[in-house]
Amino acid sequence: xxxxxxxPTHLIKTRGQQVTLxxxxxxxxNTVSWYQQALGQGPQFIFxxxxxxxxGRGNFPPRFSGLQFPNYxxxxxxxxxxxxxxxxxxxxxxxxxxxxxQYFGPGTRLLVL
Amino acid sequence: RKExxxxxxxxNVPEGATVxxxxxxxxxxxxxxxxxxxxxxxxxxxLMSVYSSGNEDGRFTAQLNRASQYISLLIxxxxxxxxxxxxxxxxxxxxxxxxxxxxxxxxxxQVQP
Numbered sequence: 154x155x156x157x158x159x160x161p162t163h164l165i166k167t168r169g170q171q172v173t174l175x176x177x178x179x180x181x182x183n184t185v186s187w188y189q190q191a192l193g194q195g196p197q198f199i200f201x202x203x204x205x206x207x208x209g210r211g212n213f214p215p216r217f218s219g220l221q222f223p224n225y226x227x228x229x230x231x232x233x234x235x236x237x238x239x240x241x242x243x244x245x246x247x248x249x250x251x252x253x254x255q256y257f258g259p260g261t262r263l264l265v266l
Numbered sequence: 267r268k269e270x271x272x273x274x275x276x277x278n279v280p281e282g283a284t285v286x287x288x289x290x291x292x293x294x295x296x297x298x299x300x301x302x303x304x305x306x307x308x309x310x311x312x313l314m315s316v317y318s319s320g321n322e323d324g325r326f327t328a329q330l331n332r333a334s335q336y337i338s339l340l341i342x343x344x345x346x347x348x349x350x351x352x353x354x355x356x357x358x359x360x361x362x363x364x365x366x367x368x369x370x371x372x373x374x375x376q377v378q379p
Contacts, residue, residue, distance in 0.1 A: 155311075186366070186367070188367075188369075193371070194371050194372075195270075195353055195369030195370050195371045195372050196310065196353075196367075196369045197369070198366040198367060198368065201366060209366050211366065243309055243310070245367075254300070254312055254315070255367060256312070257309040257310050257311070258309060259308070259309050260309050
């Protein structure tokens with residue numbers, strides 16, 4: 154396995170609520186990227202954190218926000234949940250070199266009712 | 267136009283068959299290229315990186331044509347265990363920064379006994 158862990162594994166929320174998802178990166182990795190994967194689609198890049206700073210962002214609204222901690226673990230926060238936020242949320246860790254392989258955690262499956 | 271395009275399939279092939287997947291990408295500045303494999307309800311896992319010179323790993327061969335912005339994956343002697351979705355992935359595409367991975371929607375392979 155990759156050594157990347159995520160919690161929780163599954164989550165059910167209602168529209169308008171807020172959610173926090175967590176990711177622990179592989180030992181020695183200082184970069185965490187978050188992706189959203191809707192059913193039948195490939196993962197879509199949300200943002201990336203490198204040494205506690207946001208280091209790139211995809212086409213997601215500001216209600217998607219994140220943090221990275223000194224131990225390089227990370228959180229993804231989503232406010233004002235919408236039905237379309239239902240998806241698999243994946244985090245991936247790497248050493249931060251531009252062309253380096255990213256290793257994915259098992260994901261958090263979020264259902265918004 | 268999608269940044270990374272793949273035929274969604276499904277490709278249904280008998281055991282032992284040879285199958286080829288193709289992928290095109292739109293950003294000529296893309297820097298690195300990968301094939302990931304994703305099993306049902308699991309996270310993507312790196313299958314192989316793709317180099318301009320072409321590379322092979324056992325039954326799998328990947329090719330990159332930068333001039334045509336085209337990537338391929340060839341699987342020889344298909345096994346039942348090869349059944350999965352194959353994701354074409356480009357690093358540095360889409361204006362989200364050099365470190366973001368851009369995924370195609372995936373090609374589903376089903377190997378039949």
